[in-house]
Amino acid sequence: MKTSVSTADYLNRSVLEIEEALHMSLPQEWDIPPALRESMMYSLEAGGKRLRPILVLTAAEAVHSNSLARSQAMPVACAIEMIHTYSLIHDDLPAMDNDDYRRGKLTNHKVYGDAMAILxxxxxxxxxxxxxxxxxxxxxxxxxALAIVSDLARLAGAPGMVGGQAADILGEQGVTSLAELEYIHLHKTSDLIVFSVLAGARIGGATQQQLESLQQFARKLGLAFQIQDDILDLIGDEAKLGKPVQSDVQQQKVTYPFLLGMEKSVALVERLTEESKQALADAKLANPDNLMAIADYLMNRDH
Amino acid sequence: MKTSVSTADYLNRSVLEIEEALHMSLPQEWDIPPALRESMMYSLEAGGKRLRPILVLTAAEAVHSNSLARSQAMPVACAIEMIHTYSLIHDDLPAMDNDDYRRGKLTNHKVYGDAMAILxxxxxxxxxxxxxxxxxxxxxxxxxALAIVSDLARLAGAPGMVGGQAADILGEQGVTSLAELEYIHLHKTSDLIVFSVLAGARIGGATQQQLESLQQFARKLGLAFQIQDDILDLIGDEAKLGKPVQSDVQQQKVTYPFLLGMEKSVALVERLTEESKQALADAKLANPDNLMAIADYLMNRDH
Structure with missing residues (x-):
């Protein structure tokens, strides 16, 4: 199945909108050392799918489809992209994964030095x-807004993304069980996806019951997304991925295809995607179509 | 002038209260990789003067002297100590100042490794x-609470403490002017002191005018505090400081005594302290005595 033209168009328009907002997100009037500002913006504006901010905007509209929800959601969309970007900068450092390139560009510390990259x-x-x-x-x-602050601090913090990163580092030579790998994926990847969907839905005015269904949706979507990443690393097209294939194999990373085999991994992505779409249907949102389309898009993507 | 017994007693009692709250601040029920939890708590519980959290609590009580203000201020007191602690962990990294000891204990990365220290x-x-x-x-x-989130994000972020750190690193071999040094000190040190006083005062219910006077108080107090640190580094007692004297000289750091001379630096600490106390008096708080006493204590401390 191919991504429909209208979904691709919606995603492209959203990326442009988000990148414009990101460009303005660090107030010009603030007195910030120029090298620090440049280093922050270098990575924030380095491209990428902008999946997390798109989910914030789309979830807000899915619950309450007017343009106010979308504009109130935009600063939060920028917030989650800042979190995702900072995690990549720190992850690429020599003390962590020691990567020189990200999305075909030099990593932050290769351009600005380790100290400035940390800052x-x-x-x-x-x-x-x-x-x-x-x-x-x-x-x-x-x-x-305060509930969103609380969600972000948990889902991006030690019990969330930072915990996932720590487990990944601690287990680098030793992850052997699916349970360990699931902990890492759930926290390294799903938690920010869960945040994005919940934050948008909160701004749209979701009920508690809707938030619970959407949490299930996002959790399964995030896991499917990460397993698909693992699969693409093995069989993807280098030009489309913007990185060498089989880099996980070279780095001896333990992945779903490694533990389950390719066939079962592909089936798992399909099953998780179906389950996520069912949870989304359970939320009975006013306007779920774009969220549904994103779930299909992620399963069928080639990069 | 010596610190009065009652001030010393107030500070000691506050430290105990704060350390108890810090000990409980990372919920036990959260599923965090044990090594990450241990590494966070190692530095959070490594001691120190706890000046910033004391200022949060004391400012809250100064505006509204009942125990409710103090208990509502406690989580924010813990928050600013977490920020201060993280900044020390990152600052000590090999990529930054490369310090092996802090307060007589091994620095975080010496115990847990660079990757875990970053996380x-x-x-x-x-x-x-x-x-x-x-x-x-x-x-x-x-x-x-949201105003406090906004204050913290600015004062601890790129236009605040992180900006001060960046300026410090960028200027390491090149700070020659008092203006540059003041930028670094204002942001590396004063901004968190300003946050602490404002956050406490907000919880106590301060008026806008009181917040403005207290901002002046805290800004000058923070600058006096940092210059006094520079002075103690030159003439202090190693046993009391818990670090070698003249470490700034060895690291070729540009300090106030270096730029102004010792006599003028001592006079500047006194002048800034007097000005800060005047701004505090201008705020016309219900119960300013402990804040006043802290200003005197900081000027007269020997560690």
Whole structure:
């Protein structure tokens, strides 16, 4: 199955909108050392699928389809991209994965040095929380903005993404069980996807029951996304991926295809995607079509 | 002038209270990789003056002297200590200052490795924002909690502490002007002191005018604090400082005594302290005595 033209078009339009907002997200009037500002913006504007911010915007509209929800969601969309970006900067450092390239460009520390890369990451992580307060300035109720702060601090923090990274590093030579690998994937990847969907839905005014169904949707979607990444690393097209295939194999990373085999991994992506779509249907949103389309798009992507 | 017995007693009692709260600040029920949890707590519980959290608690009580303000301020007191601690962990890394000891103990990366130290710092930074949301759960109005999130994200972020760190690194061989040194000190040190005083005062229910006077108080207090640190590095007692004297000289750091001479630096600490106390008096708080006493204590400390 191919991604439909209208879905591709929706995603492309969203990317442009998000990149414009990201470009403006660090106030010009703030007195920031130029090298630090440049280093932060270098990575924030380095491209990528912008999947997480798209999910924030799309979830907000799915619950409450007017343009106000989308504009109130935009600062939070920028926030999650700042978190994702900082995690890549720190992950690429020599002390962590020691990567020289990311998306075909030199990694942050290769351009600005290790010290500035650490600080650029710290700056982006901190600024994400400022961005959430900007959503309140656009009319998001303070209780809602505060719930989003709390979600982000958990899902991106030690019990979330940072915990997933730590487990990944600790287990680098030793992950042998599916349970360990699932912990890493759930926290390294799913938690930010869960945050994105919940934050958008909160801004759209979702009920508690809707939030619970959407959490299931996002959790399964995130896991399917990560397993698909593992699969593409083995059989993908280098030009489309923007990185060498089989880099996980070379780095001796334990992946789903490694533990389960390719056939079962492909089937698992399909099953998780179907289950995520069922959870989304259970949420009974006003306008779920774009979220549904994103689930299909992720399963069928080739990069 | 010596610190009075009652001030010393107040500070000691506050440290005990804060250390108890810090010990409980990372929920036991959260599923965090044990090595990450241990690394975060190792640095959070490594001692220190706990000046920033004491200022949060004391400012809250100074505006509104009842025990509710102090208990609502406690999670925010923990938050600023998490920020201060993460900044030390990242600052000590080989890519930054490359320090092996801090307060007489091995630095985080010497015990847990560079990768885990980076993640422990990221985890503490992120968790600080969670702690602020806990203050709202204790009754701090959501608008107030959100203003505190916004303050922290600015004052600890790229236009604040992270910017000060970046300027410090960029200027390491080249700081020649007092203006540059003031930028570094204001952001590396004063900004977190300003945050602490403002956050406490917000929880106590300060008026806008009081917040403005308190911002002046904290800014000057922070600068005096940092210059006093520079002075103690030159003439202090190693046993009391817990680090070798003249380490700044060995590291060829440009300091106030280096630029102004010792006599003028001592006079500047006195002048800034007097000005800070005047700004504090201008705020006309219900109960300013402990804040006043802290200003005197900082000027007269020997470690």
């Amino acid at each position: 650029a990451g710290d700056g982006l992580l901190t600024h994400a929380f400022y961005a959430i307060t900007r959503s309140a300035a656009l009319g998001t109720p303070p209780e809602t | 422990a710092g990221d985890g503490l930074l992120t968790h600080a924002f969670y702690a602020i949301t806990r203050s709202a759960a204790l009754g701090t109005p959501p608008e107030t």
